[in-house]
Amino acid sequence: DTAVSQTPKYLVTQMGNDKSIKCEQNLGHDTMYWYKQDSKKFLKIMFSYNNKELIINETVPNRFSPKSPDKAHLNLHINSLELGDSAVYFCASSQAAGQTDTQYFGPGTRLTVL
């Protein structure tokens, strides 16, 4: 019944490791996003895919690589994790990629890098 789901909810790992976060939406939306929310609650977009095509690619270290195997899934892989990567990562989806399209957020994945 969940609209946008993410796994895992919590991720604790050591510096230098590689990890992935998965996102799935069952709303039939065409567009999916990854956001990063830091400890000061600043919410910043990282990537967006529309119909499996990358349309937004913000200035993010290339250690971060999104992958969209199909419209309903958007995964985020992070290589060589650093302390500064610790944050909450939110996946979101919307019907389309326009300014009138509501974005629905997943529950978030809290990543802690030790």
Added chain:
Amino acid sequence: QQPVQSPQAVILREGEDAVINCSSSKALYSVHWYRQKHGEAPVFLMILLKGGEQKGHDKISASFNEKKQQSSLYLTASQLSYSGTYFCGTDPFNTGKLIFGQGTTLQVKP
């Protein structure tokens, strides 16, 4: 480019009213309002569109002033459940790329 919200924080008693402002240095075409409770995801409240009328959502409403490049969120007769952080987001390029303000933390006390 990031919209600026004011105030940064507000504390209310139940039943009091509050206004949260969101200002942009860029022309606004739409403003999205979200509320995020501690440890949870941002939840959509409403979208204000350029040329659109004031929107309402229960006792929460918002306005959009194109000239001032500003949107305001009005919370009337606040309830405990209104507590959380409110974010405005703007999409200046109509690409779905929402740029969020820094957030306004609202605490409603009994």
